Amino acid sequence: QKEVEQDPGPLSVPEGAIVSLNCTYSNSAFQYFMWYRQYSRKGPELLMYTYSSGNKEDGRFTAQVDKSSKYISLFIRDSQPSDSATYLCAMSPNTGNQFYFGTGTSLTVIP
Amino acid sequence: NAGVTQTPKFQVLKTGQSMTLQCAQDMNHEYMSWYRQDPGMGLRLIHYSVGAGITDQGEVPNGYNVSRSTTEDFPLRLLSAAPSQTSVYFCASSYRDAYEQYFGPGTRLTVT
Numbered sequence: 001q002k003e004v005e006q007d008p009g010p011l012s013v014p015e016g017a018i019v020s021l022n023c024t025y026s027n028s029a030f031q032y033f034m035w036y037r038q039y040s041r042k043g044p045e046l047l048m049y050t051y052s053s054g055n056k057e058d059g060r061f062t063a064q065v066d067k068s069s070k071y072i073s074l075f076i077r078d079s080q081p082s083d084s085a086t087y088l089c090a091m092s093p094n095t096g097n098q099f100y101f102g103t104g105t106s107l108t109v110i111p
Numbered sequence: 112n113a114g115v116t117q118t119p120k121f122q123v124l125k126t127g128q129s130m131t132l133q134c135a136q137d138m139n140h141e142y143m144s145w146y147r148q149d150p151g152m153g154l155r156l157i158h159y160s161v162g163a164g165i166t167d168q169g170e171v172p173n174g175y176n177v178s179r180s181t182t183e184d185f186p187l188r189l190l191s192a193a194p195s196q197t198s199v200y201f202c203a204s205s206y207r208d209a210y211e212q213y214f215g216p217g218t219r220l221t222v223t
Contacts, residue, residue, distance in 0.1 A: 008151065032210045043115075043201055043214030044154070051210075088154065092210070098169060099212065101146075103153035 003027050006089055006102030015111050019076040023089035023102045026070065030091040030100075033065050035074045038086045038104065047087070048074060079109045113137050115215035117202050123221045124192040132187040132218050134202030141207040143185040144169070145177065147198040148217075154201065160185055161207060192222045 006023045013019055021035075031052055036044035048063040050056045050072075056063045062075040072091075076083055089102040118133045136143065144159035146169075156169030160179040174196060176188040185204075189196060199219050203212040 004153075006153070034210060041217075043203075043216050045214070046211045049210050090154075098156055098159065099144075101154035103151060 003100045004089060004091060004102045007105055008103050010106040010108065012108045012110060013079055015079060015081060015109055017079050017109070019079050019083070019107060019109075021074040021076075021087050021089075021105050021107070023072050023091075024070055025072075025091060025100075027091075027093070027100075028067075028070065029093040031094070032092045033063070033072050034090040034099075035061075035063055036088045036090060036101075038088060040085075044088055079107075081109045081111050084108045115202055115204055115213050117200075117215035117218050119218060120216065121219050123223065124189070125223055126192060126194060128192050130189050130192065132189070132200055132202075132220075134185045134187065134215060135183050136185075136202075136204040136213070137183065138204065138213065139182060140204035140213070141182070142209075142212075143179065143202065143204045144212070145175070145185070145187045146201045146203065147171065147196075148201060149198050157187065157200075189220075194222045196220065197222045 004025045033050045035048040037047045038044040050063045053067045060077045064073040086104040086106045088104040092099045115136045141162045145157040146154040155171045158177040160166045202215040205212045
């Protein structure tokens with residue numbers, strides 16, 4: 001069983017829709033949870049970061065962590081065509097340690 | 112700042128050939144790592160380093176060597192290329208106690 005599971009999609013939504021992206025994990029030691037965005041043929045870029053459980057909001061993006069269920073989510077409100085990319089979740093037990101990535105979910109926002 | 116740079120961008124190798132993928136960063140980051148990205152497999156850690164002279168294996172280290180003689184550079188060596196090593200390789204760096212990794216643009220490697 002992989003440490004981190006993520007539905008690869010692809011996911012296609014109309015512009016303005018709310019998008020929900022999710023990951024599950026098996027290692028209860030994970031405390032740091034990140035979402036990266038990767039445009040085609042580019043390296044991943046950090047989008048959101050959350051420590052332990054709870055919610056974090058940044059503009060149209062909200063990250064949620066439920067450690068009791070070992071489940072994390074990224075919500076995108078009012079999705080835009082520029083949000084079309086692959087979204088990867090990542091997590092780690094500590095900073096300065098190994099990071100474990102999901103397989104990524106491919107998202108297309110249709111104008 | 113150039114950030115994280117990788118060379119070459121593309122490479123085609125024949126089975127059995129060796130080569131070195133270059134990675135450099137100008138942010139004075141202690142932590143550097145190499146990942147490979149394959150369809151359906153996501154990013155998998157090959158090797159990482161927490162500082163000059165210190166390296167360790169990740170999830171998929173077989174067939175690869177690394178060294179870290181300076182803070183800035185972290186080359187990845189393919190000893191004897193195999194078709195299974197066809198992939199996109201990303202180098203990343205971060206401060207040692209940071210959660211954010213900065214990724215390079217990637218090297219697309221094909222082994223025939």
